[in-house]
Amino acid sequence: MAGTPIDLRSDTVTKPTPEMRAAMARAEVGDDVFDEDPTVHLLQDRVARLLGKEAALFVPSGTMANQICIRAHTSPGDELICETTSHVYVWEAGAPAALSGVTTRIVDGDFGVLDVQQLRHLIRPASEHYTRSRLVVLENTHNRGGGRVYPLEKIQAISTWAHANGLAMHLDGARIWNAAVATEIALEDWCRPFDSVAVCFSKGLGAPIGSAVVGTKEFIAKARRIRKLFGGHMRQVGILAAGAIYALDHHVNRLADDHRHAKTLAQAIQETPGLRLEPPYVETNLVWFEVDPALASAPTIAGRLSEKGILVHPAGPTTLRACTHLDVSEEQTAYVADTLRALGRNPC
Numbered sequence: 001m002a003g004t005p006i007d008l009r010s011d012t013v014t015k016p017t018p019e020m021r022a023a024m025a026r027a028e029v030g031d032d033v034f035d036e037d038p039t040v041h042l043l044q045d046r047v048a049r050l051l052g053k054e055a056a057l058f059v060p061s062g063t064m065a066n067q068i069c070i071r072a073h074t075s076p077g078d079e080l081i082c083e084t085t086s087h088v089y090v091w092e093a094g095a096p097a098a099l100s101g102v103t104t105r106i107v108d109g110d111f112g113v114l115d116v117q118q119l120r121h122l123i124r125p126a127s128e129h130y131t132r133s134r135l136v137v138l139e140n141t142h143n144r145g146g147g148r149v150y151p152l153e154k155i156q157a158i159s160t161w162a163h164a165n166g167l168a169m170h171l172d173g174a175r176i177w178n179a180a181v182a183t184e185i186a187l188e189d190w191c192r193p194f195d196s197v198a199v200c201f202s203k204g205l206g207a208p209i210g211s212a213v214v215g216t217k218e219f220i221a222k223a224r225r226i227r228k229l230f231g232g233h234m235r236q237v238g239i240l241a242a243g244a245i246y247a248l249d250h251h252v253n254r255l256a257d258d259h260r261h262a263k264t265l266a267q268a269i270q271e272t273p274g275l276r277l278e279p280p281y282v283e284t285n286l287v288w289f290e291v292d293p294a295l296a297s298a299p300t301i302a303g304r305l306s307e308k309g310i311l312v313h314p315a316g317p318t319t320l321r322a323c324t325h326l327d328v329s330e331e332q333t334a335y336v337a338d339t340l341r342a343l344g345r346n347p348c
């Protein structure tokens, strides 16, 4: 296995395929700040329809998509509620505080998943002493939760409670495509309980850049203004939108291959002494696992795999993450599984 390493560090490492590049090269473009890019319009209309919302807005990154929505739903001094390991809280550089002046109330979940019973007592009293509870942010699939699919009935219960108490619901749906493919529950059913949804084209779908926000027409008008405020407006960006459209046409159903490959890796990890799946099951394309600290550290394991041409992400002292994606074949997956098993026989 000499040559290019098998890169499992993230599902963002994929390179655009020649066909995707050709679609991007052919794209009709215009100035999207004038709202005149026909390919961006095609993408936005398509995504709004797919996710069952009135309108969509193309934005540069998933982080910006989430943070535009947080800003749109809140005023400075408000509070948002999210799970302790959620992306908006852990991996977005403190943006709710920095960009929206919002305080974040975190709640420990079960591998990222909250139950409405944990939230019922969290609404702040309507008094000048308190922050205003304004927004709930959920993540599906849940990255740190191990690519876990959020059970739909849990989302629905949280949404009913939130809306009854005047809170808005935002979904960080960076990998909502994976949830839809893994469950055969339609995208619009996953999105119905939410007022806004952020999605990524640059993860498992394999586009080089791009995310979108969806919601009502009124919400998207507000989001557009905030996108400008955050510097996320772009010009002849139909070139990028064409990559995202190509990904929607060709790279959604194949996520099932990634999920199958991830299960193959999960099984190898389960069968390898010294390694442990955490969470103990794999539902989509993310494989989080722990190494027994008596045997080795996560960086040591990552180094040993790297010598064999396999890159994984050491996410903590004993924690590793492997992601399957478009650029990892069945054959490469089998090689990684064999290598993991061999490592278990000789860890250090």
Ligand SMILES: *Cc1c(COP(=O)(O)O)cnc(C)c1O
Pocket: 060, 061, 062, 063, 064, 066, 087, 088, 139, 141, 142, 143, 172, 174, 175, 200, 202, 211
């Ligand atoms: C990657 C990711 C994001 C942010 O996407 P970027 O495009 O990297 O900013 C948001 N949420 C989740 C769950 C992610 O995994």
